[in-house]
Amino acid sequence: MSRAISLHRVSKVYGRGTRAVDRFSLDIAPGEFVVLLGPSGCGKSTVLRMIAGLEDISEGELLLDGERANLVPPRERGMAMVFQNFALYPRMTNRDNIGFPLRLENPREDSTARVEATARMLGIEGILDRYPSQLSGGERQRVAMGRAISRRPSAFLMDEPLSNLDAKLRNHLRAEIARLTADLGVTTVYVTHDQAEAMSLGDRVAVMRGGVLQQVSTPREVYALPENVFVAAFIGTPRINLLQGVVYAPLDGRMSIDLGRQRLPLPEPLSRDHQLLRIQQGRQVVVGLRSEAVRIAPPSQARPGEVALSGIVEHMEYQGHEALVHLNTGSRAAVVADLESPRPRTGPRRRGHGGPGVLGRLRERTAGRRGGQGGRGAGAVGANGSGNGHDRGTAQERTPSGGGHVTGPVVVLDDPWGAAAAPPGRPALVASDLVVRTGPDLRLRTGAQVPLLVDLAHLYVFDHQGRRICPAPADLPGLDG
Numbered sequence: 001m002s003r004a005i006s007l008h009r010v011s012k013v014y015g016r017g018t019r020a021v022d023r024f025s026l027d028i029a030p031g032e033f034v035v036l037l038g039p040s041g042c043g044k045s046t047v048l049r050m051i052a053g054l055e056d057i058s059e060g061e062l063l064l065d066g067e068r069a070n071l072v073p074p075r076e077r078g079m080a081m082v083f084q085n086f087a088l089y090p091r092m093t094n095r096d097n098i099g100f101p102l103r104l105e106n107p108r109e110d111s112t113a114r115v116e117a118t119a120r121m122l123g124i125e126g127i128l129d130r131y132p133s134q135l136s137g138g139e140r141q142r143v144a145m146g147r148a149i150s151r152r153p154s155a156f157l158m159d160e161p162l163s164n165l166d167a168k169l170r171n172h173l174r175a176e177i178a179r180l181t182a183d184l185g186v187t188t189v190y191v192t193h194d195q196a197e198a199m200s201l202g203d204r205v206a207v208m209r210g211g212v213l214q215q216v217s218t219p220r221e222v223y224a225l226p227e228n229v230f231v232a233a234f235i236g237t238p239r240i241n242l243l244q245g246v247v248y249a250p251l252d253g254r255m256s257i258d259l260g261r262q263r264l265p266l267p268e269p270l271s272r273d274h275q276l277l278r279i280q281q282g283r284q285v286v287v288g289l290r291s292e293a294v295r296i297a298p299p300s301q302a303r304p305g306e307v308a309l310s311g312i313v314e315h316m317e318y319q320g321h322e323a324l325v326h327l328n329t330g331s332r333a334a335v336v337a338d339l340e341s342p343r344p345r346t347g348p349r350r351r352g353h354g355g356p357g358v359l360g361r362l363r364e365r366t367a368g369r370r371g372g373q374g375g376r377g378a379g380a381v382g383a384n385g386s387g388n389g390h391d392r393g394t395a396q397e398r399t400p401s402g403g404g405h406v407t408g409p410v411v412v413l414d415d416p417w418g419a420a421a422a423p424p425g426r427p428a429l430v431a432s433d434l435v436v437r438t439g440p441d442l443r444l445r446t447g448a449q450v451p452l453l454v455d456l457a458h459l460y461v462f463d464h465q466g467r468r469i470c471p472a473p474a475d476l477p478g479l480d481g
């Protein structure tokens with residue numbers, strides 16, 4: 001039997017007020033495969049452990065098949081966990097390891113047939129009589145999965161089960177996990193910080209940041225319609241380009257977005273999405289351009305809906321089948337704080353000590369550069385405000401526990417040229433603000449100016465708090481309404 005799992009405003013507060021999970025709500029249907037995705041420390045494992053019963057729930061409710069289960073002992077939940085570190089008994093053969101939960105459940109029953117059927121399912125019949133130390137990492141993880149499957153649990157809880165394996169094996173086992181869980185039709189909750197893994201496995205992906213659920217949607221939707229700038233930046237490779245802009249909407253002229261040295265004119269007649277931008281007139285926004293939205297080509301080759309920009313080549317990254325061109329368009333890149341590893345803050349913050357300071361901001365910029373979006377004068381953007389590291393002039397909301405965790409809205413640094421800019425006389429850390437994908441054969445000289453075409457059908461705009469305003473949210477009332 002497969003379980004329905006529901007979490008209603010579930011929080012976890014560890015000792016000394018660390019709020020690792022904050023009012024997390026999610027309904028998982030029987031047989032569904034849901035991936036919890038987010039950077040290190042965002043609370044994914046804690047959610048999984050609360051579902052398993054390995055961690056007490058501080059606030060909120062866990063329902064299993066509609067019944068409150070906060071206090072149900074782990075063993076009675078009928079769930080099986082697979083961890084990243086395989087956790088096999090070294091002195092037992094693999095056969096005994098797989099059969100162990102069955103013997104525990106029913107010591108008198110002969111488990112041979114069940115163990116062999118499980119091994120066949122995983123393609124490990126040939127190694128049943130060896131010991132775990134005689135196996136490769138991939139084989140060990142298969143045995144660990146066998147042990148989880150043999151008992152026919154009502155749900156699988158998998159905590160980064162593939163992260164100790166090399167890339168090739170990871171891809172292979174990923175496909176096997178997808179097939180197995182689909183065949184067995186068992187509800188699966190899978191934790192990972194690898195967005196590609198999440199996108200390829202999940203029926204739905206739940207993106208977390210700083211203990212807070214940001215969005216839960218199908219992989220397609222989480223990519224195409226990210227609720228906020230954090231989700232947009234976390235999902236997709238290469239990372240979405242994020243540029244700071246200002247909406248320019250004159251009453252009698254063409255609307256555009258000012259990107260600093262260049263403008264993005266919006267095509268007329270304005271689409272519904274672009275009409276909605278009118279109310280942002282004069283406001284700072286974040287423009288998001290995924291790599292498929294920009295190509296290197298002269299204005300003469302523009303298709304309908306494409307507008308021209310230009311950029312100076314900073315460097316090229318060859319990747320075999322394609323190349324990534326890092327360009328400077330004279331814009332200010334927006335860096336999303338905490339993409340790499342947010343940590344909920346502990347204890348009350350002292351005034352003036354909450355932000356990351358110059359060093360922290362430089363680190364954020366470097367992180368942004370790794371993701372291909374750092375830039376001269378980059379501003380920091382946070383989603384739901386958690387750990388955004390910017391205290392000045394921002395609306396923030398403290399959780400009632402008194403922990404330092406922040407769940408307020410998103411902010412953009414209002415001082416983008418401030419502390420993180422290069423000191424006089426020294427080169428800026430990063431000068432590229434836009435990464436464009438091209439074929440591997442294109443040769444471009446560093447410093448060359450190249451023409452770009454931006455497809456405005458693929459334009460994302462986020463407000464100054466990081467929420468997506470374009471494409472418009474589906475539940476937005478009509479413009480006249």
Ligand SMILES: Nc1ncnc2c1ncn2[C@@H]1O[C@H](COP(=O)(O)OP(=O)(O)OP(=O)(O)O)[C@@H](O)[C@H]1O
Pocket residue numbers: 014015018019020038039040041042043044045046047193343344
């Ligand atoms: N037993 C504990 N006591 C105090 N704090 C804890 C404890 N366990 C986890 N935390 C904190 O709770 C936060 C969430 O941890 P969790 O392990 O759930 O994150 P995660 O997203 O699974 O991270 P990772 O991908 O690195 O495993 C972290 O800041 C972590 O330091």
